[in-house]
Amino acid sequence: MGRKAKIAACTLNQWALDFKGNLSRILSSIQEAKESGARFRSGPELEICGYSCEDHFYESDTLLHCWEVLVEIIVSPLCQDILVDVGMPVMHKNVTYNCRVIFLNRKILLIRPKMLLCEDGNYRESRWFSPWKKVRLVEDYYLPRMIQAYTGQQVVPFGDAVLSLKDTCIGFEICEELWNPQSSHIPMSLDGVEIIANGSGSYFELRKAYVTVDLVKSATFKAGGCYMFSNLRGCDGQRVYFNGCSCIAVNGHITNRGKQFSLAEVEVVVATIDLEDIRTYRNAIRSRSHLAAESPSFPRINVDFSISEDSDVPCFVPIDWQYLTPEEEIEMGPACWLWDYLRRSGQGGIFLPLSGGVDSSSVACIVFSMCNMIVNAVQSGDETALADVRRIVCDSDYTPSNARDLCNKIFVTCYMGSENSSALTKARANSLASAIGSYHCSISIDIAVTAVLGIFTTATGLIPKYRSQGGHAREELALQNVQARLRMVLAYLFAQLMLWVRQRSGGLLVLGSSNVDEALRGYMTKYDCSSADINPIGGISKADLRSFLKHMSEKYDMPVLLEILAAPPTAELLPLSDGRVTQTDEEDMGMTYSELSVYGRLRKQNFCGPYSMFCKLVHTWKGSCTPQEVAEKVKHFYQYYSINRHKMTVLTPSCHAETYSPDDNRFDHRPFLYLRTWDWQFKAIDEQVQRLSLSDDKKTKVNEDAHEKCPAAKANASCVDTGMGKRKRAIDINKLLTYQNNQEIPHQNSKKMFTGVTNNYDVDTDTD
Known part of the structure; x- marks a missing residue:
């Protein structure tokens, strides 16, 4: 029989400062x-205010408003005879704490403050909260008068305590x-606490879903017991997306779980647990029992209430957690984030400059995925999703029949071609728009470019030219940037007026489409189409986006995506040659996208400066690059990282996904004005290269001596190829000329040498 307790962990899509909406979702949960049938309900972190x-x-x-909302919850008839835990x-005492408030039948039992704050990644909790440092101590908390009037209490316990119910003991953790x-x-x-509830605000990152699951399982595997993990969901006003995954674990096994991505605003995970199973499991671990016998006690709040009953109700059995692939996470995570942003922004849809490249096509596919999720939610009876759709399209009778139908209603794409654009990219953009059903148009920006350049010529009497036409590097850069910036101007013009053209009210959100690697390198024109309202892929690497497009091609039968993947990424800002593009992103950047990902992770995750990055890569790339080549690659990256870092101050808010995002508004707090020569650091690299070269020369001499002394080896090897004949000429970083002179700067790609330009403010690129 056992003592069966039914408990509920809740996932809520809360919104910062939306006290009315947050209250409604809490009461619904x-x-x-x-x-x-649950007798104990736990919710996510700071759920009342967001x-x-x-x-x-x-x-x-x-x-004040949090207390007002708490009053509404406490007095609600829904909260009768159920133990409720809210954040x-x-x-x-004039210090603000991040707390759990636990109440039962109009009586607050305990206010439990957070004891360990989160300070890494996107978290800055100590800016607003202080940790409770008084371990196993409680104090009297004097309730606000508005609460006293309804609870009849003047003071309640505040601090590190647990609840002792008639049948079990419940403790609390908060996220970190x-x-x-x-x-x-x-x-x-x-100390005998059998159920631990954790209200959390854990956000989404690619390939990280297993971390929380492993922690929850291990929390109950070593010491036994039940662990309830209640997490937020959605975009509550920031770059992060809280990805749910609320779950309940017992004795090292997950017994029930919520979805990682969903449009549902309220999801309740319920499990029936047998308290006797916990006791048996713990008693069998003898070392744990010996430790428990001498464990200091927590203050206990006695509660005359039971959450269990003697019954033969079956308990939940352990389940296997099925993880999404990174491609599926990209398909669903940014789509959910985008949907929250769209429906809460009050806009009438979405506008995207669609160039036919990997990046803008990825954004288009994410919007298509969002439409698929909305249609599925509507068809499953989600009234909130249907109401939001009808409000956005300004049609109270509209019900989307499929994703393409909804795309046509809310998604406008536009190919912004120029004389430098190829027919192939235009065709690919048109084909993708047709496949997903977006309302698509194609325009030429040449008239606008000519007009702007005409103003310059009228003022100066000079006509800038491309280098292929006899111009200077500075002229070519300006000509590329004016195209890129005019696309941004036109994007906002079309976003504001396209619904007017379609005889609908409202405007459109402008989406950006620069990836995390381009942001890291600064490979974008400041205030071009990388400047938008929001950017669903700004936290995703190029490599992951390519895998995502392949996944979408297979899942939705869109062969045009394979054509897009086969084409080399290009900004298409330079004149064509016989109708073919003469410019590629990787040649312009002087590094490959795969190299950029490596630099990004070493810089952010491994906290490498130039010297330590070189020391790691000289071993990692030993088989393909000489120490001198590695040195030049690292220097080249840091040169452009530093001169373009200022662009991160205006980076479009992006859905956070990669652990090496350079977004300085939240995730990466580093300067935006650097000494671009990195004198001391680069000197250290040069000295290490010299030491490695001397070491290599010594090893070569030893090998040559060995061959001379060994006739057999000498006979079998007519020569020793050290590979020097294949080594590329190294770039002398000291010959890099200053921006003020606007001279050409040599770049080194992974396979060849070429010439490019630098600028303290712009690097020529388009949306892709």
Whole structure:
């Protein structure tokens, strides 16, 4: 029989400062939990106000409104006879804490503050909150008068305590406390806490879903017990996407879980657990029992309430967690983020400059994926999704029949060609637009370019030319950038007026399509089409986008995507030669996209400066590059990283996905003005190259001596090929000329040498 307890972990799509909407979703989750028979409900971190309030946490208004919402929850009839755990900020003794507030039948039982704050990645919690440092201590918290009027309480316990119910003991962690090496769940479990609830605000990154799952499982594997993980979902006002995955684990096994990506605003994960299973499991681990016997006690709040019953209701059995592939994560994660942004922004749809390259095509496919998810949600009975769609398209009777139909309603794509654009890219853009159903148009920007250049010529009497036409590097760069910037101007013009053309009210969100590698390198023109309202792929690498397009081609039978993948990435800003492009991204950048990903991860994840990056890569690339070549590659990257870093200050807000994003607005707090010569660091690299060269010469001499002394070896090897004949001529970094002179700067690609230009403000590129 056992003692069976039914509990509920909730996933909510909250929105920062949307107190009315957040209240509605919290109450819906409590109702759903109660209808399922659950006697304990736990929700995500800071669910009342939304996680991303940021500096609004300084405002007394935010704290006041949280208490007002809490009153509405406490007095709701839905909360009768169910133990409820909600997240909100609370100020105690003039210090603001990130807290869990636990109540039952109009009585607050405990306010439990967060003890370990998250300070890495996109998190800056200590900017607004302080950690509770008084381990196993509680204090009296004097409730606001508005709460006292309904609860009849003047003070409640505040601090590090647990709830002692009639049948079990419940403890609490908050997000980072699960990740920390000194997690609270271990000492709590040793003190007899059987259920631990964690309200979390954990965001999406590619290939990271397993981390939370492993932590939740291991939290109960070593010490036994039940762990409830309740996470946020959606874009609540920032670059991150909270990806759900709420789950319940018992004794090292997941018993139930929520979806990673979904348009549902409320999802409740329920599990029936047998408390006797926990006790049996723990008692069998003798070393744990011996530790528990001497474990110090937590303050216990006695609660006259049971969450279990003697019954023969079957418990949930362990399940296997099926992880999404990175391609599926790209298909769904940014799509959900984009949908939240669109429906909450009040705009009437989306506009995308579609060039027919990998990047803009990836954005188009993400929008198509979003439309697929919306249609599926509507067809499954999601009234909220249907209401949002009807409001966006301004048609109270509209119901989307399929993704292409919805795409045509809300998605406008535009190919912005010039005399430098090839017929192939235009054809690919048209084919993709037709495949996904977007409302598509093709325009030429030549008239606008001619007009702008005409103004310059009238003012100066000079006509800038491309280098192939006898012009200078500075002239060519200016000619490329004027095309790129005019595309941005036209994108916003069309976004504001295309719904007017279609006899609908409202405007369109402008989407950007530069990837994380281009941002890292600064390979974009400032205020070109990389400047947009939001960018779904700004946190995704080129390599992942290519894999994503292949996945979409196979899943939705779109062969045009394979044609796009086969074409070399190009900005198409230079004159064509016999109708063919003369420009590729990788030659312009002086590095490959795969190399950029390596630089990005070493710089951000491994915290490498120029010298340490060289020391790592000289071994990693030993088989393909000499130390001198590695040195020049690293220097070349840091030269362009530093001169283009300022572009990150205006980078379009992007859906965070990669761990090496250079977005300085949130994820990467580094300077945007650098000493571009990196004198001390590059000198250290040069000295290390010299040491390695001397070492190689010494090894070569030893080998030659060995051959001379060994007749057999000498006979079998007529010569020793050191590979020097294949080594490329090294670039002397000291010969790089300054921006002020605007001279040509040598670049080194992975396979050949070529000439390019630098500019402290712009690097010629288009949307792809």
